[in-house]
Protein backbone atom coordinates (compact mmCIF):
# COMPACT_ATOMS: atom_id res chain seq x y z
CA UNK A 263 0.00 0.00 0.00
CA UNK A 264 1.17 3.57 -0.75
CA UNK A 265 2.39 5.85 1.99
CA UNK A 266 -0.57 7.19 4.05
CA UNK A 267 -1.41 10.64 5.37
CA UNK A 268 -4.60 11.41 7.24
CA UNK A 269 -6.72 14.53 7.49
CA UNK A 270 -9.43 14.67 10.14
CA UNK A 271 -12.00 17.43 9.76
CA UNK A 272 -13.15 18.81 13.09
CA UNK A 273 -13.74 22.51 12.49
CA UNK A 274 -17.52 22.43 12.38
CA UNK A 275 -19.30 24.35 15.12
CA UNK A 276 -21.81 21.61 15.62
CA UNK A 277 -24.66 24.11 15.82
CA UNK A 278 -27.25 21.36 16.07
CA UNK A 279 -25.70 20.08 19.33
CA UNK A 280 -26.82 23.36 21.01
CA UNK A 281 -23.73 23.21 23.20
CA UNK A 282 -20.89 25.40 24.47
CA UNK A 283 -18.56 22.44 23.91
CA UNK A 284 -17.21 21.82 20.36
CA UNK A 285 -19.19 18.94 18.90
CA UNK A 286 -16.20 16.62 18.45
CA UNK A 287 -15.45 16.79 22.20
CA UNK A 288 -18.81 15.29 23.12
CA UNK A 289 -18.34 11.75 24.35
CA UNK A 290 -19.36 8.22 23.49
CA UNK A 291 -18.45 5.55 26.06
CA UNK A 292 -16.33 8.07 27.96
CA UNK A 293 -14.19 8.99 24.92
CA UNK A 294 -14.58 12.08 22.73
CA UNK A 295 -15.83 11.68 19.15
CA UNK A 296 -12.46 12.99 17.95
CA UNK A 297 -10.47 10.53 20.08
CA UNK A 298 -12.56 7.62 18.76
CA UNK A 299 -11.57 8.52 15.19
CA UNK A 300 -7.93 9.09 16.18
CA UNK A 301 -7.65 5.71 17.95
CA UNK A 302 -9.02 4.01 14.81
CA UNK A 303 -6.49 5.66 12.48
CA UNK A 304 -3.53 5.54 14.85
CA UNK A 305 -3.33 1.81 14.20
CA UNK A 306 -2.63 2.55 10.50
CA UNK A 307 0.63 4.28 11.48
CA UNK A 308 0.19 7.16 9.00
CA UNK A 309 3.29 9.17 8.17
CA UNK A 310 1.35 12.41 8.78
CA UNK A 311 -1.84 13.22 10.68
CA UNK A 312 -3.45 16.64 10.39
CA UNK A 313 -6.46 17.78 12.42
CA UNK A 314 -8.44 20.72 11.08
CA UNK A 315 -9.93 22.66 13.99
CA UNK A 316 -12.01 25.82 14.12
CA UNK A 317 -11.23 29.13 15.82
CA UNK A 318 -11.50 29.12 19.65
CA UNK A 319 -11.03 25.38 19.79
CA UNK A 320 -7.75 25.01 21.72
CA UNK A 321 -9.29 22.07 23.55
CA UNK A 322 -9.72 20.22 20.24
CA UNK A 323 -6.00 20.49 19.49
CA UNK A 324 -5.10 19.39 23.02
CA UNK A 325 -7.41 16.37 22.77
CA UNK A 326 -5.85 15.37 19.42
CA UNK A 327 -2.31 15.65 20.80
CA UNK A 328 -3.24 13.54 23.81
CA UNK A 329 -3.98 10.63 21.44
CA UNK A 330 -1.45 11.32 18.65
CA UNK A 331 1.32 13.54 20.04
CA UNK A 332 2.85 14.08 16.60
CA UNK A 333 -0.40 15.30 15.00
CA UNK A 334 -0.38 18.70 13.33
CA UNK A 335 -3.28 20.99 14.25
CA UNK A 336 -4.32 23.53 11.63
CA UNK A 337 -6.89 26.25 11.92
CA UNK A 338 -9.73 26.79 9.47
CA UNK A 339 -10.53 30.46 10.07
CA UNK A 340 -13.88 30.41 8.29
CA UNK A 341 -16.15 27.44 7.99
CA UNK A 342 -16.42 27.50 4.21
CA UNK A 343 -17.08 23.80 3.74
CA UNK A 344 -15.37 20.43 3.77
CA UNK A 345 -13.34 21.08 0.59
CA UNK A 346 -11.97 24.29 2.09
CA UNK A 347 -11.12 22.45 5.31
CA UNK A 348 -9.03 19.94 3.33
CA UNK A 349 -7.32 22.79 1.43
CA UNK A 350 -6.35 24.35 4.77
CA UNK A 351 -4.61 21.09 5.75
CA UNK A 352 -2.44 21.00 2.61
CA UNK A 353 0.49 23.05 3.91
CA UNK A 354 0.84 20.86 7.00
CA UNK A 355 1.26 17.79 4.77
CA UNK A 356 4.33 19.37 3.22
CA UNK A 357 5.35 17.59 0.06
CA UNK A 358 3.61 14.36 1.09
CA UNK A 359 3.08 12.02 -1.83
CA UNK A 360 0.84 8.95 -1.52
CA UNK A 361 -2.71 8.22 -0.39
CA UNK A 362 -4.56 10.84 1.64
CA UNK A 363 -7.37 9.58 3.87
CA UNK A 364 -10.00 12.14 4.81
CA UNK A 365 -12.20 11.42 7.82
CA UNK A 366 -14.86 13.48 9.58
CA UNK A 367 -14.52 13.69 13.35
CA UNK A 368 -18.30 13.52 13.70
CA UNK A 369 -18.46 9.93 12.40
CA UNK A 370 -16.68 8.38 15.37
CA UNK A 371 -17.32 4.65 15.26
CA UNK A 372 -15.27 3.80 12.21
CA UNK A 373 -13.18 0.63 12.54
CA UNK A 374 -9.50 0.40 11.61
CA UNK A 375 -9.98 -2.52 9.21
CA UNK A 376 -12.69 -0.66 7.28
CA UNK A 377 -10.36 2.29 6.68
CA UNK A 378 -7.54 -0.08 5.69
CA UNK A 379 -9.80 -1.77 3.12
CA UNK A 380 -10.83 1.63 1.74
CA UNK A 381 -7.23 2.83 1.37
CA UNK A 382 -6.37 -0.42 -0.43
CA UNK A 383 -8.90 0.43 -3.17
CA UNK A 384 -6.78 3.36 -4.36
CA UNK A 385 -4.64 2.45 -7.37
CA UNK A 386 -3.36 4.00 -10.59
CA UNK A 387 -6.70 3.47 -12.38
CA UNK A 388 -8.80 4.30 -9.30
CA UNK A 389 -7.25 7.43 -7.77
CA UNK A 390 -10.21 7.98 -5.40
CA UNK A 391 -12.30 5.62 -3.28
CA UNK A 392 -15.26 6.46 -1.07
CA UNK A 393 -16.87 4.61 1.81
CA UNK A 394 -20.62 4.23 1.44
CA UNK A 395 -23.32 2.58 3.52
CA UNK A 396 -26.97 1.56 3.18
CA UNK A 397 -28.89 3.92 5.45
CA UNK A 398 -32.08 2.86 7.17
CA UNK A 399 -33.14 6.50 6.93
CA UNK A 400 -30.92 8.42 4.48
CA UNK A 401 -32.24 11.82 5.55
CA UNK A 402 -29.42 14.36 5.92
CA UNK A 403 -26.70 12.32 4.21
CA UNK A 404 -25.11 12.83 0.79
CA UNK A 405 -26.39 10.19 -1.68
CA UNK A 406 -24.04 8.11 -3.82
CA UNK A 407 -25.17 8.34 -7.48
CA UNK A 408 -24.32 5.43 -9.79
CA UNK A 409 -24.73 4.47 -13.42
CA UNK A 410 -26.81 1.46 -14.42
CA UNK A 411 -23.72 -0.79 -14.30
CA UNK A 412 -22.96 0.36 -10.76
CA UNK A 413 -20.09 2.80 -11.44
CA UNK A 414 -20.11 5.77 -9.06
CA UNK A 415 -20.74 9.07 -10.84
CA UNK A 416 -21.23 11.66 -8.09
CA UNK A 417 -22.28 12.41 -4.52
CA UNK A 418 -25.32 14.62 -4.18
CA UNK A 419 -25.96 16.45 -0.92
CA UNK A 420 -29.50 16.15 0.43
CA UNK A 421 -30.36 19.83 -0.07
CA UNK A 422 -29.28 19.73 -3.71
CA UNK A 423 -30.89 16.37 -4.53
CA UNK A 424 -33.96 15.84 -6.72
CA UNK A 425 -36.84 13.84 -5.20
CA UNK A 426 -35.69 10.82 -7.22
CA UNK A 427 -32.12 11.16 -5.93
CA UNK A 428 -33.43 11.48 -2.38
CA UNK A 429 -35.01 8.05 -2.66
CA UNK A 430 -31.50 6.53 -2.97
CA UNK A 431 -30.45 4.80 0.25
CA UNK A 432 -26.75 4.30 -0.54
CA UNK A 433 -25.16 7.17 1.39
CA UNK A 434 -21.76 8.80 1.71
CA UNK A 435 -20.00 8.18 5.03
CA UNK A 436 -17.71 11.15 4.41
CA UNK A 437 -14.61 8.98 4.55
CA UNK A 438 -12.52 8.92 1.39
CA UNK A 439 -9.08 7.81 0.24
CA UNK A 440 -7.50 9.74 -2.60
CA UNK A 441 -4.13 10.02 -4.31
CA UNK A 442 -2.43 13.21 -3.13
CA UNK A 443 -1.53 14.32 -6.67
CA UNK A 444 -5.14 14.11 -7.81
CA UNK A 445 -6.51 15.74 -4.65
CA UNK A 446 -4.32 18.84 -4.87
CA UNK A 447 -4.90 19.17 -8.62
CA UNK A 448 -8.72 18.99 -8.48
CA UNK A 449 -9.48 20.62 -5.13
CA UNK A 450 -9.13 24.21 -6.44
CA UNK A 451 -11.74 23.44 -9.12
CA UNK A 452 -14.49 22.82 -6.58
CA UNK A 453 -17.00 25.68 -6.53
CA UNK A 454 -19.78 26.61 -4.15
CA UNK A 455 -22.80 26.75 -6.46
CA UNK A 456 -24.99 24.67 -4.16
CA UNK A 457 -27.83 25.11 -1.71
CA UNK A 458 -25.54 25.83 1.26
CA UNK A 459 -23.05 27.98 -0.66
CA UNK A 460 -20.20 25.86 0.74
CA UNK A 461 -17.20 24.21 -0.90
CA UNK A 462 -18.20 20.54 -0.81
CA UNK A 463 -15.41 17.98 -0.77
CA UNK A 464 -17.97 15.54 -2.14
CA UNK A 465 -17.90 17.42 -5.48
CA UNK A 466 -14.51 15.83 -6.05
CA UNK A 467 -16.19 12.60 -7.12
CA UNK A 468 -17.91 14.09 -10.20
CA UNK A 469 -14.67 15.89 -11.15
CA UNK A 470 -12.72 12.64 -11.05
CA UNK A 471 -15.35 10.85 -13.14
CA UNK A 472 -15.30 13.71 -15.67
CA UNK A 473 -11.58 13.11 -16.13
CA UNK A 474 -12.38 9.55 -17.13
CA UNK A 475 -10.99 7.95 -13.95
CA UNK A 476 -12.81 5.35 -11.86
CA UNK A 477 -14.10 5.98 -8.34
CA UNK A 478 -13.79 3.02 -5.98
CA UNK A 479 -16.63 2.19 -3.57
CA UNK A 480 -16.22 0.29 -0.31
CA UNK A 481 -19.17 -0.23 2.00
CA UNK A 482 -19.67 -0.87 5.71
CA UNK A 483 -22.61 -1.19 8.14
CA UNK A 484 -24.40 2.01 9.11
CA UNK A 485 -23.52 1.48 12.77
CA UNK A 486 -19.85 2.22 11.94
CA UNK A 487 -20.42 5.52 10.21
CA UNK A 488 -23.42 7.14 11.83
CA UNK A 489 -22.84 10.86 11.68
CA UNK A 490 -23.37 12.73 14.95
CA UNK A 491 -24.96 16.11 14.34
CA UNK A 492 -27.37 16.44 17.26
CA UNK A 493 -27.89 14.81 20.65
CA UNK A 494 -30.41 12.33 19.34
CA UNK A 495 -27.76 10.98 16.97
CA UNK A 496 -25.20 11.12 19.80
CA UNK A 497 -27.44 8.82 21.85
CA UNK A 498 -27.94 6.50 18.85
CA UNK A 499 -24.17 6.23 18.36
CA UNK A 500 -23.72 5.57 22.10
CA UNK A 501 -26.28 2.76 21.91
CA UNK A 502 -24.56 1.19 18.90
CA UNK A 503 -21.16 1.39 20.52
CA UNK A 504 -22.34 0.02 23.87
CA UNK A 505 -23.86 -2.96 22.03
CA UNK A 506 -20.50 -3.49 20.32
CA UNK A 507 -18.56 -3.28 23.62
CA UNK A 508 -20.89 -5.66 25.48
CA UNK A 509 -20.58 -8.20 22.70
CA UNK A 510 -16.78 -7.90 22.64
CA UNK A 511 -16.51 -8.40 26.41
CA UNK A 512 -18.86 -11.40 26.36
CA UNK A 513 -16.90 -12.98 23.50
CA UNK A 514 -13.74 -12.43 25.58
CA UNK A 515 -15.11 -14.45 28.50
CA UNK A 516 -17.04 -11.94 30.61
CA UNK A 517 -20.53 -12.89 31.88
CA UNK A 518 -23.17 -10.18 31.71
CA UNK A 519 -26.49 -11.22 33.20
CA UNK A 520 -28.37 -8.35 31.60
CA UNK A 521 -26.02 -6.90 28.96
CA UNK A 522 -28.24 -4.00 27.95
CA UNK A 523 -28.05 -2.52 31.48
CA UNK A 524 -24.24 -2.48 31.70
CA UNK A 525 -22.40 0.56 30.34
CA UNK A 526 -18.70 0.31 29.51
CA UNK A 527 -16.10 2.90 28.62
CA UNK A 528 -14.19 2.52 25.40
CA UNK A 529 -11.07 1.71 27.45
CA UNK A 530 -12.55 -0.70 30.05
CA UNK A 531 -10.34 -3.78 30.41
CA UNK A 532 -12.05 -6.87 31.83
CA UNK A 533 -10.39 -10.23 32.53
CA UNK A 534 -11.77 -13.72 32.04
CA UNK A 535 -14.56 -15.24 34.09
CA UNK A 536 -15.52 -11.88 35.49
CA UNK A 537 -19.23 -11.69 36.31
CA UNK A 538 -21.04 -8.41 36.01
CA UNK A 539 -24.55 -8.12 37.41
CA UNK A 540 -27.22 -5.76 36.03
CA UNK A 541 -27.04 -1.96 36.19
CA UNK A 542 -23.32 -1.35 36.43
CA UNK A 543 -21.67 1.77 34.93
CA UNK A 544 -17.96 1.98 34.09
CA UNK A 545 -16.34 5.39 33.66
CA UNK A 546 -12.92 5.71 31.99
CA UNK A 547 -9.77 4.02 33.26
CA UNK A 548 -11.05 0.75 34.73
CA UNK A 549 -9.12 -2.54 34.74
CA UNK A 550 -10.65 -5.70 36.21
CA UNK A 551 -8.62 -8.88 36.75
CA UNK A 552 -9.88 -12.43 36.22
CA UNK A 553 -12.63 -13.95 38.36
CA UNK A 554 -13.76 -10.68 39.94
CA UNK A 555 -17.47 -10.13 40.60
CA UNK A 556 -19.16 -6.79 40.10
CA UNK A 557 -22.56 -6.83 41.76
CA UNK A 558 -25.62 -4.81 40.78
CA UNK A 559 -25.88 -1.01 40.82
CA UNK A 560 -22.19 -0.23 41.13
CA UNK A 561 -20.47 2.83 39.61
CA UNK A 562 -16.78 2.39 38.87
CA UNK A 563 -14.24 4.75 37.31
CA UNK A 564 -10.45 5.11 37.31
CA UNK A 565 -10.16 1.92 39.37
CA UNK A 566 -8.11 -1.27 39.32
CA UNK A 567 -9.83 -4.38 40.63
CA UNK A 568 -7.77 -7.43 41.60
CA UNK A 569 -8.31 -11.08 40.82
CA UNK A 570 -11.37 -12.59 42.52
CA UNK A 571 -12.36 -9.36 44.25
CA UNK A 572 -16.06 -8.72 44.95
CA UNK A 573 -17.46 -5.25 44.40
CA UNK A 574 -20.99 -4.13 45.31
CA UNK A 575 -23.90 -4.24 45.23
CA UNK A 576 -24.20 -0.45 45.31
CA UNK A 577 -20.46 0.25 45.48
CA UNK A 578 -18.77 3.37 44.18
CA UNK A 579 -15.13 3.22 43.12
CA UNK A 580 -13.63 6.55 42.15
CA UNK A 581 -10.31 7.43 40.47
CA UNK A 582 -7.30 5.95 42.18
CA UNK A 583 -9.15 3.08 43.84
CA UNK A 584 -6.93 -0.01 43.75
CA UNK A 585 -8.70 -3.05 45.09
CA UNK A 586 -6.48 -6.04 45.92
CA UNK A 587 -7.12 -9.65 45.01
CA UNK A 588 -10.06 -11.27 46.84
CA UNK A 589 -10.91 -8.04 48.66
CA UNK A 590 -14.59 -7.19 49.27
CA UNK A 591 -16.10 -3.75 48.78
CA UNK A 592 -19.75 -3.91 49.76
CA UNK A 593 -22.94 -1.89 49.66
CA UNK A 594 -22.77 1.90 49.96
CA UNK A 595 -19.00 1.87 50.21
CA UNK A 596 -17.10 4.63 48.39
CA UNK A 597 -13.38 4.28 47.71
CA UNK A 598 -11.26 7.08 46.22
CA UNK A 599 -7.48 7.25 45.73
CA UNK A 600 -6.95 4.36 48.09
CA UNK A 601 -5.22 0.99 47.98
CA UNK A 602 -7.15 -1.86 49.59
CA UNK A 603 -4.93 -4.86 50.37
CA UNK A 604 -5.44 -8.43 49.37
CA UNK A 605 -8.37 -10.06 51.18
CA UNK A 606 -9.32 -6.87 53.03
CA UNK A 607 -13.03 -6.17 53.55
CA UNK A 608 -15.14 -3.03 53.74
CA UNK A 609 -18.61 -4.42 53.45
CA UNK A 610 -21.00 -1.67 54.47
CA UNK A 611 -21.57 2.10 54.46
CA UNK A 612 -18.02 3.42 54.40
CA UNK A 613 -15.89 6.16 52.86
CA UNK A 614 -12.22 5.36 52.26
CA UNK A 615 -10.38 8.23 50.58
CA UNK A 616 -6.64 9.04 50.39
CA UNK A 617 -5.83 5.88 52.28
CA UNK A 618 -4.05 2.55 52.31
CA UNK A 619 -5.56 -0.54 53.92
CA UNK A 620 -3.31 -3.56 54.45
CA UNK A 621 -4.05 -7.18 53.62
CA UNK A 622 -6.85 -8.96 55.50
CA UNK A 623 -7.93 -5.91 57.47
CA UNK A 624 -11.61 -5.55 58.27
CA UNK A 625 -13.25 -2.15 58.03
CA UNK A 626 -16.51 -2.01 60.00
CA UNK A 627 -19.78 -0.44 58.90
CA UNK A 628 -19.87 3.34 58.94
CA UNK A 629 -16.09 3.85 59.00
CA UNK A 630 -15.02 7.21 57.57
CA UNK A 631 -11.58 8.49 56.67
CA UNK A 632 -11.80 12.22 57.39
CA UNK A 633 -9.31 13.12 54.67
CA UNK A 634 -10.12 16.80 54.13
CA UNK A 635 -9.58 19.62 56.60
CA UNK A 636 -11.29 22.20 54.42
CA UNK A 637 -8.00 23.13 52.74
CA UNK A 638 -5.89 20.04 52.10
CA UNK A 639 -6.25 16.28 51.73
CA UNK A 640 -4.45 13.99 54.21
CA UNK A 641 -3.54 10.32 54.25
CA UNK A 642 -4.91 7.53 56.45
CA UNK A 643 -2.62 4.50 56.65
CA UNK A 644 -4.08 1.28 57.99
CA UNK A 645 -1.79 -1.75 58.29
CA UNK A 646 -2.36 -5.47 57.85
CA UNK A 647 -4.82 -7.52 59.93
CA UNK A 648 -6.31 -4.42 61.51
CA UNK A 649 -9.84 -4.68 62.92
CA UNK A 650 -11.81 -1.46 62.69
CA UNK A 651 -15.07 -1.43 64.67
CA UNK A 652 -18.20 0.16 63.28
CA UNK A 653 -18.68 3.91 63.14
CA UNK A 654 -15.02 4.81 63.42
CA UNK A 655 -13.70 8.16 62.18
CA UNK A 656 -10.03 8.43 61.22
CA UNK A 657 -8.93 12.06 61.35
CA UNK A 658 -6.10 12.15 58.81
CA UNK A 659 -3.16 12.30 58.74
CA UNK A 660 -3.12 9.21 60.92
CA UNK A 661 -1.54 5.78 60.91
CA UNK A 662 -2.83 2.51 62.37
CA UNK A 663 -0.14 -0.15 62.60
CA UNK A 664 -0.51 -3.87 61.85
CA UNK A 665 -2.75 -6.00 64.03
CA UNK A 666 -4.33 -3.10 65.91
CA UNK A 667 -7.97 -3.16 67.04
CA UNK A 668 -10.11 -0.04 66.91
CA UNK A 669 -13.15 -0.04 69.18
CA UNK A 670 -16.50 0.81 67.61
CA UNK A 671 -17.50 4.46 67.66
CA UNK A 672 -13.94 5.75 68.06
CA UNK A 673 -12.61 9.01 66.67
CA UNK A 674 -8.93 8.30 65.98
CA UNK A 675 -6.76 11.40 66.02
CA UNK A 676 -3.35 9.86 66.85
CA UNK A 677 -1.29 6.97 65.48
CA UNK A 678 -2.11 3.53 66.88
CA UNK A 679 0.81 1.15 67.64
CA UNK A 680 1.08 -2.45 66.43
CA UNK A 681 -1.35 -4.87 68.13
CA UNK A 682 -2.79 -2.10 70.39
CA UNK A 683 -6.44 -1.43 71.22
CA UNK A 684 -7.59 2.12 70.56
CA UNK A 685 -10.83 3.18 72.15
CA UNK A 686 -12.11 6.75 72.03
CA UNK A 687 -15.70 7.11 73.10
CA UNK A 688 -17.58 8.82 75.93
CA UNK A 689 -18.08 6.79 79.10
CA UNK A 690 -21.28 4.73 79.27
CA UNK A 691 -23.58 5.38 82.26
CA UNK A 692 -26.31 2.89 83.29
CA UNK A 693 -29.12 3.97 85.65
CA UNK A 694 -31.08 1.00 86.96
CA UNK A 695 -34.90 1.38 86.82
CA UNK A 696 -34.73 4.89 85.31
CA UNK A 697 -36.83 4.07 82.22
CA UNK A 698 -39.68 2.52 84.27
CA UNK A 699 -39.87 5.56 86.59
CA UNK A 700 -39.90 7.93 83.61
CA UNK A 701 -42.68 5.92 81.97
CA UNK A 702 -44.81 6.06 85.13
CA UNK A 703 -44.44 9.86 85.43
CA UNK A 704 -45.38 10.39 81.77
CA UNK A 705 -48.40 8.08 82.00
CA UNK A 706 -49.66 9.82 85.13
CA UNK A 707 -49.39 13.28 83.46
CA UNK A 708 -51.31 12.10 80.42
CA UNK A 709 -54.10 10.65 82.59
CA UNK A 710 -54.40 13.98 84.55
CA UNK A 711 -54.70 15.98 81.32
CA UNK A 712 -57.48 13.85 79.78
CA UNK A 713 -59.54 13.75 83.01
CA UNK A 714 -59.10 17.54 83.63
Ligand code: UD1
Nearest residue numbers: 271272273274341342343344347366367368403404434489
Ligand atom coordinates in the same frame (compact mmCIF):
# COMPACT_ATOMS: atom_id res chain seq x y z
C1 UD1 B 1 -21.15 15.40 5.28
C2 UD1 B 1 -21.04 15.06 3.78
C3 UD1 B 1 -22.17 14.10 3.40
C4 UD1 B 1 -22.10 12.86 4.26
C5 UD1 B 1 -22.09 13.20 5.76
C6 UD1 B 1 -21.75 11.96 6.55
C7 UD1 B 1 -20.07 17.03 2.66
C8 UD1 B 1 -20.35 18.23 1.84
N1 UD1 B 1 -21.14 16.28 3.02
O1 UD1 B 1 -22.38 16.08 5.50
O2 UD1 B 1 -22.05 13.73 2.03
O3 UD1 B 1 -23.19 12.01 3.96
O4 UD1 B 1 -21.07 14.18 6.04
O5 UD1 B 1 -21.86 12.18 7.93
O6 UD1 B 1 -18.93 16.77 2.96
N2 UD1 B 1 -16.12 20.58 8.71
C9 UD1 B 1 -15.01 21.37 8.78
N3 UD1 B 1 -15.01 22.58 8.14
C10 UD1 B 1 -16.07 23.00 7.42
C11 UD1 B 1 -17.21 22.19 7.34
C12 UD1 B 1 -17.23 20.98 8.00
O7 UD1 B 1 -14.02 21.02 9.41
O8 UD1 B 1 -15.98 24.11 6.86
C13 UD1 B 1 -16.12 19.27 9.39
C14 UD1 B 1 -17.15 19.14 10.49
O9 UD1 B 1 -16.57 19.42 11.75
C15 UD1 B 1 -17.52 17.66 10.41
C16 UD1 B 1 -17.28 17.29 8.97
O10 UD1 B 1 -16.43 18.29 8.43
O11 UD1 B 1 -16.68 16.88 11.24
C17 UD1 B 1 -18.56 17.19 8.16
O12 UD1 B 1 -19.26 18.41 8.18
P1 UD1 B 1 -20.83 18.49 8.39
O13 UD1 B 1 -21.25 19.90 8.26
O14 UD1 B 1 -21.21 17.77 9.61
O15 UD1 B 1 -21.33 17.70 7.07
P2 UD1 B 1 -22.69 16.91 6.87
O16 UD1 B 1 -23.77 17.87 6.55
O17 UD1 B 1 -22.92 15.98 7.99
Ligand code: CA
Nearest residue numbers: 368489490491
Ligand atom coordinates in the same frame (compact mmCIF):
# COMPACT_ATOMS: atom_id res chain seq x y z
CA1 CA C 1 -21.96 15.63 9.94
